[in-house]
Amino acid sequence: MDTNKIKKFATEARNILKAGIAARLTALGFDHKGQVPENNLKCATKPFNVLLACTHPLITDNVESNCSTTRNYSSESSEFLRFNMYFCHVYLKKIVMKQIIKRGSFFTLMFMLLGCLSLYAADNDLITEQITIELEKAGTLPGRIGGSKKYKITNLKIIGEINGTDLNMIREMAVRNSKGDSTYGKLSVLDLSEAKIVEGGDCYYYDYSNHSYYTSDECYTSNDVIGRYAFSGCSGLTSLTLPAGITEIGEYAFCDCDGLTSLTLPAGITWISYGAFRGCSGLTSLTLPAGITEISSEAFRGCSGLTSLTLPAGITEIYNGTFYGCSGLTSLTLPAGITEIDSEAFYGCSGLTSVYVYAEKVPKIYSDVFLGVDAKKCTLYVPMGTRDDYRFSGFGYYFENIVEFDATGIDKTTTSTDVEEVGRYSVNGQRLSAPTKGLNIVKYSDGSVKKVAVR
Numbered sequence: 001m002d003t004n005k006i007k008k009f010a011t012e013a014r015n016i017l018k019a020g021i022a023a024r025l026t027a028l029g030f031d032h033k034g035q036v037p038e039n040n041l042k043c044a045t046k047p048f049n050v051l052l053a054c055t056h057p058l059i060t061d062n063v064e065s066n067c068s069t070t071r072n073y074s075s076e077s078s079e080f081l082r083f084n085m086y087f088c089h090v091y092l093k094k095i096v097m098k099q100i101i102k103r104g105s106f107f108t109l110m111f112m113l114l115g116c117l118s119l120y121a122a123d124n125d126l127i128t129e130q131i132t133i134e135l136e137k138a139g140t141l142p143g144r145i146g147g148s149k150k151y152k153i154t155n156l157k158i159i160g161e162i163n164g165t166d167l168n169m170i171r172e173m174a175v176r177n178s179k180g181d182s183t184y185g186k187l188s189v190l191d192l193s194e195a196k197i198v199e200g201g202d203c204y205y206y207d208y209s210n211h212s213y214y215t216s217d218e219c220y221t222s223n224d225v226i227g228r229y230a231f232s233g234c235s236g237l238t239s240l241t242l243p244a245g246i247t248e249i250g251e252y253a254f255c256d257c258d259g260l261t262s263l264t265l266p267a268g269i270t271w272i273s274y275g276a277f278r279g280c281s282g283l284t285s286l287t288l289p290a291g292i293t294e295i296s297s298e299a300f301r302g303c304s305g306l307t308s309l310t311l312p313a314g315i316t317e318i319y320n321g322t323f324y325g326c327s328g329l330t331s332l333t334l335p336a337g338i339t340e341i342d343s344e345a346f347y348g349c350s351g352l353t354s355v356y357v358y359a360e361k362v363p364k365i366y367s368d369v370f371l372g373v374d375a376k377k378c379t380l381y382v383p384m385g386t387r388d389d390y391r392f393s394g395f396g397y398y399f400e401n402i403v404e405f406d407a408t409g410i411d412k413t414t415t416s417t418d419v420e421e422v423g424r425y426s427v428n429g430q431r432l433s434a435p436t437k438g439l440n441i442v443k444y445s446d447g448s449v450k451k452v453a454v455r
Contacts, residue, residue, distance in 0.1 A: 126186055127152045135160035139201045141169045151184040157191035163201030164221045167230060171204060174234035178205050185236060188259070193241045198223055205229040226253045228273070235259045238282075242266055249276045258282050261305075265289055272299050281305050284328075288312050297321055297342075304328050307351075311335055318345045320366075327351050331425065334358065336407070341365045348372040354425075355399075356381045356441075356449075358407045362393045370398035381449055383407040405449030420444065 131153050133144050138161040145153070150173055158166070168178050173187040203218040207229060219229050226242065228250035239262040246266045254260065256279040267289045274296040277283065284305045288295075293314040300306070301324040309323075310333040320342035323329065329349045336358040343366040346352070352373050357363070360383045380399040382390045387404050390396065423443035424432040432440060435454045443449050 125152060126154055128154050130155040130157055130189070130191075132157045132159065134158075135162065135166070137161070138163040138198050139165040141166040145169070145173075151186060154186050155189040156187055157194070159194040161196045161198045162192075162221075163198050164204040164219075165201035167197075167204040167221060168202055171231070171234060174231070175236040176233040178203060180205070180208075180233055188236055188238045190237060190239070191241045192243045193264075195243045196245055197221055197225065197227075197243055205232065224248075226250055228252055229255070231257055233257070238262065240264075244268070247271075249273060251275055252278065255279055267291060270294070272296065274298060275301065278302055290314070295319070295322055298324060301325055307331070309333070311338075313337060316340070318342060320344055321347065324348060330354070332356070334363075336360070338363045341369050343367045343369065344371070345369050346373065350374065352378045354379050354381065356405070356407075357390070357395075358383065360386055360407070362386070362389050362395065365394040369394070373398055375400045379403055381405045403449065406451065 127149065133141065133156070135141060135144070135158065141158070141162065142165065150169075153173060156170075156173070158170075162170075170187070170190065171177060172183050173185040174190070175183055175185045175187075177183050199220065199222050201221060203220055204227075205219040207217040207219060219227055221227055224243070224245045224247050226246055226249045230250065230253045231237065231240070232252050232255045234254075235256065235258050237257055238259050240260060241264045244266050245268060247268050248271045249265075249269060251273045252275045253273070254263075254277050255275055257277075258279060258281045260280050261282045261284055263283065263286060265286070265288065268291060269289050270291050270293050272292065272295045275298045276296070277286075277300050278298055279302045280300075281302060281304045283303050284307060286306060286309070288309075288311065290312050291314065292312045293316075295311075295315065295318070297319040298321045299319075301321055303323070304325060304327045306326050306329050308331040309326075309329060311318075313335045314337065315335055316337050317340045318334075318338065321344045322342075323346050324344055325348040326346070327348060327350050329346075330351050331354050332346070332349075332352060333356045338357070338359045339361075341363055347368050347370075349370070350372050352370075355378060357380065375398055378399060379401040380390065380395060381403050382405070384404045384406055387402050390399075391402050396402070421442055421444055424435065425441045425443070426432055426436065426438075435452075437454050440452045440454055441449060442452050
């Protein structure tokens, strides 16, 4: 058989197939338009290769074969036949898929509606009043909260000693389990003010950060320490009160708790470790206890919600990236004991408008410390008699406006009639609309800044 005859035969075969599709579909349960009759839904679920094989009896060898199976023709004619069979394949596949999509979309819609109703019912079943649980022994919290209540409690207070077993339970109630996977927890308010963290119990978190997925560092509780990753990823928490006896906050303890807006830090804390509050973008205010002497690198990185911050007097060094990306920060106060500020410590703090430095000796600063701060918008306030020292130091690279203020004394009254008050702030850097009882920081029209005691 010559090539022309083979091509002619193939063309005729294609035409026969096209003309015979309607009849074949009818035999399979479709109507003459390729639609699935209402009384015959089974055909829409037949495997594609079976339907296609049935519609190509002249080309396929058996019902199990697919559309690329051909009889022994020359290579040229075989390619031609494959092309035509592909045409039929696409044509039929569109018809079948159309029916499946039409009917599948109905079921998809039904599942979506049922899912929404389930979520609505679940939310209406939440326990919103505060639940107070007093533990007589550490590790017993799981036994005090039934499985049906674990994911419904939104406000919880715990009294007594807690260990890793209890913390693991708390994590599950607050959206994350010990492996960092999400849960159905709804806990948003947690009060541990009358609780005490003690060592013992189960592992509350598996740290895979430096290992493969199959090995990990297990995290356990220690006495009076918020351990590393303790509440990491618990994005459902909005308010948290820590135990009064806490002395240390470990690595990534609150990392990515982006729902957290309110946090009370106990007075006894002396050290905040690496990345402790990294990514807590919802945190708007935070008072750091006076006893803190060290805040490690990236401790508050990405806390873009913070608006003002006063560092404790015991801080002598600010490590690299500690407040990186705190773009919401408008006011910053650095204590007199600051001697060194590492690279990128305040990188990207674009919202800053005032920085008060109480150190009379200019601190040593490294690269990109204030990169991203608007040099014209932000004013640097320095102790009296130190303006030139700061201007010709690394600070001068970032600030155009450097103003001296009285960093040592307190004026009980303001007697000058030549200047006007242009701004008044609390010691935490928050702007005041009127004199407020206590210590006020007042900015005058001549650029001077003074502390005023208001009785």
